[in-house]
Amino acid sequence: MDFQAPRQRLFALSLIIAIATGILVGRLWQIQVLQGTAYLRQSEENRIRDYVLTAPRGIVYDRKGRPLVTNRPSFTVAMLPLELRRPAEVMATLAPMLGMTPGEIRARIESSRARLFEPVRVKRDVGTRVVAMIEENRMDLPGVIILAEPVRYYLHGKMTAHVMGYIGEIDEDELKARKIERYKLGDLVGKSGVERKYEAALRGSDGRLRMEVDAHGRPLRELGRVAAVPGRSIVLSLDLDVQRAAFEALQASGLPSGAVVAMDPRSGELLAMVSTPSFDPNLFATGISPKAWQGLVRHPLRPLLNRAAGAAFEPGSVFKLVTATAALERGIVNRQSTFHAPGYFRLGRWVFRDLKAWGTVNFMTGMANSINVVFYTLGNRLGGEVLALYAKMLGLGEVTNIDLPAEVSGTIPSPSTKKALVGEPWYPGDSVNMSIGQGAVTATPLQVARMVSVIANRGTLYQPHVLLLMHDRGGKARRTGRVLQGRVTLKPSTFDVLHEGMQAAVDRGTGRAAAISGVMIAGKTGSAENPRGKPHAWFAGFAPARAPTVVVVAFVEHGFRGGISAAPIARRVFLAALSQSTPDRGATPHQTARQMARGSVRGTSEPRR
Amino acid sequence: MSARLLRYVDWTLLGTTLALMAFGGVMIYSATQNTGDPMGFVKVRVLHALFGLTLLAVAAAVDYQAIARAWRPVLGGAMFLLVIVMLVGITTMGSQRWIPLGPLGGFQPSELAKLALIIALARNLEAHPDLDSWRTVIPVLLIAAVPVGLIVEQPDLGTAMVLVAITAAMLFAAGAPRRIMMALGGATLAGVPVLWQMLHDYQRRRLIVFIDPGLDPQGAGYALIQSKIAMGSGQMFGKGLLHGTQNLLNFIPEQHTDFIFTVVGEELGFLGAMTVLALFAIWLWRGMTIVYLAKDRLGMLMAVGIVSMIAFHVVVNIGMTVGLMPITGIPLPFISHGGSALVVMLMATGVLLGIGMRRKKILF
Numbered sequence: 001m002d003f004q005a006p007r008q009r010l011f012a013l014s015l016i017i018a019i020a021t022g023i024l025v026g027r028l029w030q031i032q033v034l035q036g037t038a039y040l041r042q043s044e045e046n047r048i049r050d051y052v053l054t055a056p057r058g059i060v061y062d063r064k065g066r067p068l069v070t071n072r073p074s075f076t077v078a079m080l081p082l083e084l085r086r087p088a089e090v091m092a093t094l095a096p097m098l099g100m101t102p103g104e105i106r107a108r109i110e111s112s113r114a115r116l117f118e119p120v121r122v123k124r125d126v127g128t129r130v131v132a133m134i135e136e137n138r139m140d141l142p143g144v145i146i147l148a149e150p151v152r153y154y155l156h157g158k159m160t161a162h163v164m165g166y167i168g169e170i171d172e173d174e175l176k177a178r179k180i181e182r183y184k185l186g187d188l189v190g191k192s193g194v195e196r197k198y199e200a201a202l203r204g205s206d207g208r209l210r211m212e213v214d215a216h217g218r219p220l221r222e223l224g225r226v227a228a229v230p231g232r233s234i235v236l237s238l239d240l241d242v243q244r245a246a247f248e249a250l251q252a253s254g255l256p257s258g259a260v261v262a263m264d265p266r267s268g269e270l271l272a273m274v275s276t277p278s279f280d281p282n283l284f285a286t287g288i289s290p291k292a293w294q295g296l297v298r299h300p301l302r303p304l305l306n307r308a309a310g311a312a313f314e315p316g317s318v319f320k321l322v323t324a325t326a327a328l329e330r331g332i333v334n335r336q337s338t339f340h341a342p343g344y345f346r347l348g349r350w351v352f353r354d355l356k357a358w359g360t361v362n363f364m365t366g367m368a369n370s371i372n373v374v375f376y377t378l379g380n381r382l383g384g385e386v387l388a389l390y391a392k393m394l395g396l397g398e399v400t401n402i403d404l405p406a407e408v409s410g411t412i413p414s415p416s417t418k419k420a421l422v423g424e425p426w427y428p429g430d431s432v433n434m435s436i437g438q439g440a441v442t443a444t445p446l447q448v449a450r451m452v453s454v455i456a457n458r459g460t461l462y463q464p465h466v467l468l469l470m471h472d473r474g475g476k477a478r479r480t481g482r483v484l485q486g487r488v489t490l491k492p493s494t495f496d497v498l499h500e501g502m503q504a505a506v507d508r509g510t511g512r513a514a515a516i517s518g519v520m521i522a523g524k525t526g527s528a529e530n531p532r533g534k535p536h537a538w539f540a541g542f543a544p545a546r547a548p549t550v551v552v553v554a555f556v557e558h559g560f561r562g563g564i565s566a567a568p569i570a571r572r573v574f575l576a577a578l579s580q581s582t583p584d585r586g587a588t589p590h591q592t593a594r595q596m597a598r599g600s601v602r603g604t605s606e607p608r609r
Numbered sequence: 610m611s612a613r614l615l616r617y618v619d620w621t622l623l624g625t626t627l628a629l630m631a632f633g634g635v636m637i638y639s640a641t642q643n644t645g646d647p648m649g650f651v652k653v654r655v656l657h658a659l660f661g662l663t664l665l666a667v668a669a670a671v672d673y674q675a676i677a678r679a680w681r682p683v684l685g686g687a688m689f690l691l692v693i694v695m696l697v698g699i700t701t702m703g704s705q706r707w708i709p710l711g712p713l714g715g716f717q718p719s720e721l722a723k724l725a726l727i728i729a730l731a732r733n734l735e736a737h738p739d740l741d742s743w744r745t746v747i748p749v750l751l752i753a754a755v756p757v758g759l760i761v762e763q764p765d766l767g768t769a770m771v772l773v774a775i776t777a778a779m780l781f782a783a784g785a786p787r788r789i790m791m792a793l794g795g796a797t798l799a800g801v802p803v804l805w806q807m808l809h810d811y812q813r814r815r816l817i818v819f820i821d822p823g824l825d826p827q828g829a830g831y832a833l834i835q836s837k838i839a840m841g842s843g844q845m846f847g848k849g850l851l852h853g854t855q856n857l858l859n860f861i862p863e864q865h866t867d868f869i870f871t872v873v874g875e876e877l878g879f880l881g882a883m884t885v886l887a888l889f890a891i892w893l894w895r896g897m898t899i900v901y902l903a904k905d906r907l908g909m910l911m912a913v914g915i916v917s918m919i920a921f922h923v924v925v926n927i928g929m930t931v932g933l934m935p936i937t938g939i940p941l942p943f944i945s946h947g948g949s950a951l952v953v954m955l956m957a958t959g960v961l962l963g964i965g966m967r968r969k970k971i972l973f
Contacts, residue, residue: 020924031841032879039841214858
């Protein structure tokens with residue numbers, strides 16, 4: 001038997017195999033040679049992941065170099081949308097670890113759809129226990145990463161809240177406005193206070209860390225790094241001791257809302273600025289919960305409001321300083337002028353009341369005891385237009401241009417503007433009301449402080465400011481100069497009488513509760529009637545009276561009597577400020593403040609390995 | 610063994626086989642670098658290879674006609690093992706494929722079934738030289754149907770496809786008329802929906818994403834996409850042995866077994882892939898030469914079965930890594946890590962060599 005192979009069919013089989021092999025060769029050529037570059041790029045994208053190294057924000061110091069806000073290390077749980085496999089399962093696993101609902105996580109992811117390559121921060125500042133749990137379950141959590149990031153830490157919380165302000169994730173509008181500054185969604189940005197005003201300096205520039213990762217997204221090896229440049233540190237003019245005294249005194253008053261401003265009348269430097277009720281800015285540093293946010297926003301007393309500069313109130317008798325200035329300048333009164341004060345002031349059909357019948361008094365007694373009839377008389381003779389003119393000369397009715405956001409201007413009515421604004425004529429009674437700071441007059445505690453500073457320094461209107469020192473990009477320290485806003489040219493005798501009257505008020509008049517033995521203090525109280533409740537209590541003064549180094553304005557909303565609730569607060573602030581022996585202008589600030597401001601604290605954020 | 614037998618040993622075929630195995634050892638070392646013990650994998654492979662080469666020698670020495678005569682116990686034994694695996698087998702990826710063998714790892718009876726089927730089919734097709742009626746074809750088909758059925762039941766789609774391909778190639782070589790071939794092809798297509806029902810979800814997903822990997826880039830399409838990226842990124846010369854990033858960073862699943870060719874493509878580039886493909890081409894060319902020179906119909910049919918088995922493995926496996934074939938999980942002969950497949954492939958090579966050694970005497 002001679003076997004003959006089926007040549008035709010075997011040839012067909014060989015041909016099939018040859019063709020199949022040929023196709024493989026062609027395909028390999030196509031993928032590896034023709035499209036190789038594109039696939040190489042894809043394999044690089046696979047293995048290389050860029051992490052943002054969040055730059056720590058600049059440190060903020062008080063004038064003596066004590067930090068007010070620093071950064072502390074924290075862990076942030078984030079997700080990489082592109083690497084999120086089986087998102088529903090991952091979110092269901094992750095949610096209980098973070099104490100969130102899967103829906104909340106989903107909302108975070110969806111709100112940041114725009115940037116697929118950037119990690120979406122799901123929860124900031126998680127504890128080490130959460131980090132450990134996530135690392136243990138790494139295999140079940142593809143696309144979930146832990147970032148080590150600095151978190152803003154306000155060392156004094158509520159005490160400095162309104163000056164410091166707070167930070168938060170940038171919103172759409174801010175993003176649009178700041179696009180050129182290379183902000184991106186998820187970035188933290190100053191929302192109020194110093195944080196907002198000095199955002200440009202405080203914000204550092206983020207670095208990038210290039211890591212090789214494996215298929216599970218675990219970082220294995222560092223491939224490159226652009227270091228984060230920390231934000232520049234700044235030094236504020238605030239004195240922490242004065243600030244603390246002001247905050248504690250305000251709290252001790254037992255009334256829920258108020259404000260204190262302490263300012264150096266020689267420069268406009270703010271030594272303290274406090275507003276109550278306050279809030280804890282640390283709540284914002286890690287992303288405030290909706291519940292806590294609602295609590296702040298819906299609170300009837302509006303804790304986020306800076307009552308020292310962001311709200312204007314009826315100044316009451318503090319405004320008598322304006323009336324007195326105008327009357328002295330216009331020569332209708334001098335320190336010996338006498339007044340008949342029967343306890344009321346009659347103007348045509350109207351009767352304006354006073355606390356009591358004083359009999360015949362001189363102007364000094366009128367200033368010391370804040371006798372309404374004395375000022376009714378003067379106001380009535382001066383008229384609204386003159387009162388408004390001097391109020392504006394002393395800086396009321398317009399913003400002080402302090403270096404803090406959200407300042408309001410208050411209102412100084414006048415016959416001409418009332419007609420234009422309300423359409424009603426100016427009645428003579430309006431001038432009488434205005435003379436004691438009632439009616440439509442409103443002012444911020446900060447404006448009152450600037451006004452009293454002008455009186456204290458005899459005529460110089462400095463722009464109030466909180467920044468003392470800042471380093472430019474080259475690292476050179478730049479001190480904020482005093483900004484002269486204007487000169488209030490008054491007769492020296494006018495200042496003499498004002499000073500004497502204000503000293504009398506503290507020495508033997510309404511402001512006695514502010515007196516400190518051994519120090520001459522000048523001041524003016526106010527109890528401002530307002531339509532919302534009990535009168536507001538004011539005290540505005542300066543010390544030492546002969547060579548003033550500090551102006552203090554204490555304001556207690558619905559505090560009833562300036563001499564009772566505001567003056568004691570001012571006294572404690574004076575005590576704190578005067579015991580600090582505030583250095584003169586030109587003296588170098590505390591050495592440590594400069595060193596600390598220059599050597600910014602290093603903090604980087606790196607993915608955990 | 611006589612000197613005449615040794616004289617006709619196809620040294621090229623044997624050399625190519627050894628070269629592919631050695632190549633495989635290197636690639637396995639690279640693919641298992643990040644397990645921490647690549648030498649461990651290589652040692653296991655050397656053991657498998659030595660065992661397989663012993664069986665290769667035995668299979669070559671024993672007359673293939675004697676082997677074919679024993680087709681009943683061979684096929685029966687393989688079927689028995691397939692049943693055993695259904696009862697005690699180890700489940701991986703939802704399929705029961707392994708019989709645990711302690712330190713040697715596991716044994717995969719479905720690999721053995723391939724060779725057993727070749728032997729049984731060759732013997733039965735030899736007995737029926739006239740295949741022009743269904744009466745003669747159907748008994749042969751029934752022989753194939755049993756192992757295919759058992760393996761589909763596991764379910765191991767890839768191996769079942771191999772068995773079908775072997776059967777088709779052998780029927781074709783045995784001279785089955787065109788109408789019967791066409792009818793069988795049609796019947797196979799008709800069976801697809803039934804098969805679909807038997808598959809696991811992951812297997813169905815693999816097939817769906819083969820059509821459109823973009824449907825699920827992080828899930829079922831992942832392996833397909835990553836394997837193409839690995840292959841393509843190797844470009845002409847590769848990223849260098851042991852330096853494939855897709856490999857090292859575990860972007861390729863099963864990189865030391867089913868996807869070993871992606872390590873070749875990524876680290877050694879187009880040139881490396883061509884080298885492997887060339888070795889297989891030489892192997893297949895030598896195999897086809899043995900088919901042509903077989904001294905009888907039995908030898909010719911057995912050789913066709915073995916050559917088509919290897920060819921099918923190579924084309925489907927490499928095709929899978931470059932996105933031309935769905936992911937079915939069949940290994941690359943002589944190269945992929947996996948003892949059962951290697952041993953069975955070496956045994957088959959031994960049988961093939963044996964057929965060549967007993968070739969026609971007309972030449973020379």
